[in-house]
Amino acid sequence: MLRCNFNFQYADFQLHAQIDMQAQLLGIMGASGSGKSTFLKNIVGLLQPQDGFIALNEQLLDDAQSKLHVPMHQRRIGLIFQKACLFPHLNVMQNLRYALRFQNEALGRFSFDEVVDLLQLKALLKRRSHQLSGGEAQRVSIGRALLSSPDLLLLDEPLTGLDSQLKEQILPFLKDIKAHTQLPMIYVTHHLEELRYLDAQVMYMANGKIT
Numbered sequence: 001m002l003r004c005n006f007n008f009q010y011a012d013f014q015l016h017a018q019i020d021m022q023a024q025l026l027g028i029m030g031a032s033g034s035g036k037s038t039f040l041k042n043i044v045g046l047l048q049p050q051d052g053f054i055a056l057n058e059q060l061l062d063d064a065q066s067k068l069h070v071p072m073h074q075r076r077i078g079l080i081f082q083k084a085c086l087f088p089h090l091n092v093m094q095n096l097r098y099a100l101r102f103q104n105e106a107l108g109r110f111s112f113d114e115v116v117d118l119l120q121l122k123a124l125l126k127r128r129s130h131q132l133s134g135g136e137a138q139r140v141s142i143g144r145a146l147l148s149s150p151d152l153l154l155l156d157e158p159l160t161g162l163d164s165q166l167k168e169q170i171l172p173f174l175k176d177i178k179a180h181t182q183l184p185m186i187y188v189t190h191h192l193e194e195l196r197y198l199d200a201q202v203m204y205m206a207n208g209k210i211t
């Protein structure tokens, strides 16, 4: 699981994150601008801490002392944003298969069929992204992240922008992923009820500090 103790500094903002993740699903709440996305960007490798370390399953990903910074594409960390980013020129099946391009499906954490079943994507496989609702597109992007065989899945307000009906359609899928896989997840949201529904361990971010 994730262990970190690091500092990251923007010109006017300092993040200090010390976490020893124990639960499979860690929820992070906090006011706008408190540093939640900055935290996730350091974990995934988009940003690099100025000091301290980040380790996943006891493997160091960042270590400021030894100047170690494992590049993002070697981290095996999936990141889901607010808005699904699918390739518009590919259909759903091709978008999902894109995640398998660098690896043998048989060696992956999840098989293609398993992900299609889990997220109920079968009826959507031939559609292009412009033919999907926001909730369907988000399910595809979650499926694509799972097929990349992550060791950790980060979800940055994945339901923001979806109406309440669509939110209610996505949350059970996330609950199923939690129930049927061992995949550790960090879920950032402004809505405590989502974390309660997912039975997450809850931490709070305030002024760049996690408590």
Ligand SMILES: Nc1ncnc2c1ncn2[C@@H]1O[C@H](COP(=O)(O)OP(=O)(O)OP(=O)(O)O)[C@@H](O)[C@H]1O
Pocket (backbone or CB within 6 Å): 010, 011, 012, 013, 030, 031, 032, 033, 034, 035, 036, 037, 038, 039
């Ligand atoms: N590229 C950047 N350069 C300088 N400062 C930045 C940059 N990106 C974010 N910040 C600042 O860092 C702080 C934390 O931003 P961050 O996006 O991590 O907050 P957040 O908790 O994710 O907010 P929200 O809930 O609105 O998404 C804010 O004060 C923001 O203005």
